Amino acid sequence: MRDILRRFGILFAFILLMVVLAFLSDSFLTVNNLLNIARQVSINAIIAAGMTFVILTFGIDLSVGSVLAFSGAIIAGLLSRGHPLVVGIGAGLLVGGLIGLVNGLIITKGGVQPFIATLGMLTIARGATLVYTDGRPITGLPDAFVWLGAGEIARIPVPVVIMTVVFAASYVVLTQTVLGRYIYAIGGNEEATRLSGVNVAFYKTLAYVISGALSALSAVILTARLNSAQPTAGMGYELDAIAAVVLGGTTLAGGEGGIAGTLLGAFIIGVLNNGLNLLNVSSFYQQVVKGVVILLAVLLDRRLR
Amino acid sequence: MEGISKSFPGVQALRDVQFEVQGGEVHALVGENGAGKSTLMRILGGVHQRDAGEIHLRGQPVEIPSPVYARMLGISIIHQELNQVPALPVAENIFLGREPRRAGGFVDWKTMYARANTLLQDLGLPIDPRRRLGTLTVAEQQLVEIAKALSVEADLVIMDEPTAALTVEETERLFRFIRDLRPRGVGIVYITHRLEEIFTIADRVTVLRDGQYVGTYAIGELTMDGLIRLMVGRQLTEKFPKEPVAAGAPVLEVRGLTSRGRFTDVSFTVHRGEILGIAGLIGSGKAAVAHAIFGAIPVDSGEILVDGHPVTIRSPSEAIAHGIGLVTEDRKRLGLVLGMSVTANITLPVLPELETAGFVRRREEAARVTQAIRDLDMAVASPEQPARNLSGGTQQKVVVAKWLQTRARVLLLVEPTRGIDVGAKVEMYRLMVDLARRGVGIVMISSELPEILGMSDRILVMHEGRITGEFPRETATQEAILASASGRIHRA
Numbered sequence: 133m134r135d136i137l138r139r140f141g142i143l144f145a146f147i148l149l150m151v152v153l154a155f156l157s158d159s160f161l162t163v164n165n166l167l168n169i170a171r172q173v174s175i176n177a178i179i180a181a182g183m184t185f186v187i188l189t190f191g192i193d194l195s196v197g198s199v200l201a202f203s204g205a206i207i208a209g210l211l212s213r214g215h216p217l218v219v220g221i222g223a224g225l226l227v228g229g230l231i232g233l234v235n236g237l238i239i240t241k242g243g244v245q246p247f248i249a250t251l252g253m254l255t256i257a258r259g260a261t262l263v264y265t266d267g268r269p270i271t272g273l274p275d276a277f278v279w280l281g282a283g284e285i286a287r288i289p290v291p292v293v294i295m296t297v298v299f300a301a302s303y304v305v306l307t308q309t310v311l312g313r314y315i316y317a318i319g320g321n322e323e324a325t326r327l328s329g330v331n332v333a334f335y336k337t338l339a340y341v342i343s344g345a346l347s348a349l350s351a352v353i354l355t356a357r358l359n360s361a362q363p364t365a366g367m368g369y370e371l372d373a374i375a376a377v378v379l380g381g382t383t384l385a386g387g388e389g390g391i392a393g394t395l396l397g398a399f400i401i402g403v404l405n406n407g408l409n410l411l412n413v414s415s416f417y418q419q420v421v422k423g424v425v426i427l428l429a430v431l432l433d434r435r436l437r
Numbered sequence: 438m439e440g441i442s443k444s445f446p447g448v449q450a451l452r453d454v455q456f457e458v459q460g461g462e463v464h465a466l467v468g469e470n471g472a473g474k475s476t477l478m479r480i481l482g483g484v485h486q487r488d489a490g491e492i493h494l495r496g497q498p499v500e501i502p503s504p505v506y507a508r509m510l511g512i513s514i515i516h517q518e519l520n521q522v523p524a525l526p527v528a529e530n531i532f533l534g535r536e537p538r539r540a541g542g543f544v545d546w547k548t549m550y551a552r553a554n555t556l557l558q559d560l561g562l563p564i565d566p567r568r569r570l571g572t573l574t575v576a577e578q579q580l581v582e583i584a585k586a587l588s589v590e591a592d593l594v595i596m597d598e599p600t601a602a603l604t605v606e607e608t609e610r611l612f613r614f615i616r617d618l619r620p621r622g623v624g625i626v627y628i629t630h631r632l633e634e635i636f637t638i639a640d641r642v643t644v645l646r647d648g649q650y651v652g653t654y655a656i657g658e659l660t661m662d663g664l665i666r667l668m669v670g671r672q673l674t675e676k677f678p679k680e681p682v683a684a685g686a687p688v689l690e691v692r693g694l695t696s697r698g699r700f701t702d703v704s705f706t707v708h709r710g711e712i713l714g715i716a717g718l719i720g721s722g723k724a725a726v727a728h729a730i731f732g733a734i735p736v737d738s739g740e741i742l743v744d745g746h747p748v749t750i751r752s753p754s755e756a757i758a759h760g761i762g763l764v765t766e767d768r769k770r771l772g773l774v775l776g777m778s779v780t781a782n783i784t785l786p787v788l789p790e791l792e793t794a795g796f797v798r799r800r801e802e803a804a805r806v807t808q809a810i811r812d813l814d815m816a817v818a819s820p821e822q823p824a825r826n827l828s829g830g831t832q833q834k835v836v837v838a839k840w841l842q843t844r845a846r847v848l849l850l851v852e853p854t855r856g857i858d859v860g861a862k863v864e865m866y867r868l869m870v871d872l873a874r875r876g877v878g879i880v881m882i883s884s885e886l887p888e889i890l891g892m893s894d895r896i897l898v899m900h901e902g903r904i905t906g907e908f909p910r911e912t913a914t915q916e917a918i919l920a921s922a923s924g925r926i927h928r929a
Binding site: 308310314316320325327329330388 | 731733752753754757758763765770771773775776777781785788791792797839
């Protein structure tokens with residue numbers, strides 16, 4: 133029983149939350165609202181997927197929100213000047229990946245702690261965004277692009293489809309591939325992994341590249357949904373992403389956890405936001421409640437371990 | 438302790454075990470890895486809760502719900518793994534959590550340092566309590582840990598492998614101190630794999646086997662062989678199953694290898710099928726030689742040849758590519774990813790061989806691991822069991838299994854039997870002989886003279902980073918090796 137609770141504790145917490153909200157609000161458990169939640173969750177969930185890779189290596193990536201803003205600006209900048217969709221999105225993802233690469237190199241080759249390295253990058257990328265946009269939103273995006281944020285495929289919002297693909301791919305990578313094995317091994321015991329002949333610096337860097345690229349992918353969704361790139365987009369997103377990962381049972385000490393938990397963690401945060409809105413809780417109180425729930429969930433999880 | 442039972446998911450760790458320590462006695466607790474010694478002591482120390490049985494302290498039944506509570510009851514444990522803060526001074530480590538206070542809750546530094554000083558002098562330790570703990574040697578840190586346990590003025594001190602990292606003299610010093618404790622009425626539980634120590638220091642010995650109580654004996658009524666028989670439940674035919682193997686061509690040659698601050702001008706040759714022993718005291722640089730050959734620490738000058746060809750090794754992956762494997766002295770910190778499964782640990786160095794387009798070929802991996810588990814006779818419940826839950830001897834087999842996967846032609850073994858029990862030691866030696874027979878060149882670096890003498894074809898001795906002696910198996914003696922280890926030059 134305890135074993136089951138431990139493995140699925142967060143899932144029970146999630147179900148409990150759903151049941152409570154379903155009783156409190158008539159409009160909560162409707163198809164439209166649930167799809168709405170999924171669409172809202174997608175951005176944080178995709179960032180959190182990348183964050184999971186990084187945290188599993190015993191790292192952290194604080195730059196994700198700024199990377200989102202910068203890639204979003206690059207994408208919108210190119211598209212608004214009439215460049216094709218592929219070029220704009222491709223450039224955005226490339227920029228996100230490159231920033232991740234720089235993060236990874238500073239950490240592995242420069243020997244800087246991940247917290248500090250990505251904190252620096254958080255500021256740099258935010259500043260670069262403001263420089264690039266001159267502090268103003270970029271608008272005038274093509275309809276085909278906007279569809280990525282607002283469109284639907286068989287009633288399923290496109291962002292939800294993208295999120296599903298990202299999580300399915302991440303799950304396969306982390307559980308079935310050599311890369312996944314190395315990510316867990318590095319987080320579990322970096323030195324022993326190095327002494328097993330694994331190029332630790334390379335795979336750690338790759339985790340940051342993945343995180344950067346997925347932040348850029350979430351920039352695609354956010355920019356498309358807002359139909360503009362905002363220079364202040366993504367502020368504080370790193371914290372929601374970290375919260376989702378930790379809620380999902382991945383330990384900040386690295387090496388233990390997984391991507392399925394992260395999805396659940398992101399949904400708990402999303403459902404909570406949605407539920408509190410439906411219940412007309414003031415946005416000031418929402419923050420307090422959200423924080424309390426996150427702490428309670430993690431405390432419960434620790435207790436069960 | 439009476440009728441103590443404890444089970445963990447899937448294992449009955451202890452079944453109806455009894456154990457009794459009197460004030461003023463040194464009571465050794467022995468058994469192979471997995472016999473339940475540590476579990477029993479963790480119950481006594483409040484880390485685990487028993488499923489059944491009773492604990493009496495000074496005749497009164499007690500419950501020990503937590504480690505803090507155990508300490509309040511006067512039970513103090515010196516752990517196998519050090520439990521210290523390297524960045525803090527020695528004195529602060531000793532009094533961590535129970536610093537002497539003045540009014541207002543301020544730490545009374547003066548009293549703290551004075552008491553630390555007295556304590557260390559009592560132990561005969563020339564250590565400045567102001568030094569940061571991290572700057573001490575591992576042996577000194579161990580002694581500080583012991584000082585810490587003694588400083589709480591416990592009635593019962595549990596020492597779990599206290600001498601694992603100590604030199605001969607330091608061990609002697611510890612024994613003197615233990616003898617001094619006896620008249621004070623302190624009961625000491627002494628856990629060790631070094632059975633000869635038991636005959637030196639213990640008054641009585643309790644033997645556990647497979648989680649069950651075998652018996653308690655006065656030390657005078659036992660012989661070493663008798664004790665081993667009680668522990669393993671069978672007669673061990675020979676302690677060192679060394680077999681002569683015809684040495685083949687040189688497989689590893691090291692010429693003038695130097696790593697500044699660690700060792701200087703180290704040269705030797707290992708042949709196929711040969712076991713080369715490297716002896717030396719702690720701090721002689723012998724372990725660093727292995728790490729340097731493996732590319733884990735930088736080399737400043739010198740040459741390494743594999744199969745007669747000069748090679749460049751700048752990282753462990755290059756060493757592995759040249760057929761070299763390293764079993765480190767610290768399997769938990771350097772050898773294993775404890776949270777990962779036996780399977781994932783064993784195949785970690787060979788995943789590139791087991792992948793198709795980045796995917797691990799799970800079936801082939803499982804087959805290889807099953808084979809390895811059978812070959813090395815590993816006591817694992819399942820290949821998916823985390824390495825953390827294995828006994829020391831089995832963990833060591835997992836580490837060796839990694840290098841069998843890479844088909845290493847040179848195996849560097851650093852302290853291959855540290856912290857593993859008698860039975861597992863003999864198995865490790867058998868494995869070495871078996872590998873030698875298959876043509877692997879083995880470098881065994883060890884602080885245990887008996888195994889150096891018992892297993893090596895040739896013996897090198899290091900002192901302060903240099904090779905000071907070389908002995909063929911036939912003429913090597915303990916005295917001659919010790920003389921070289923303390924600096925006297927000897928050339929065979």
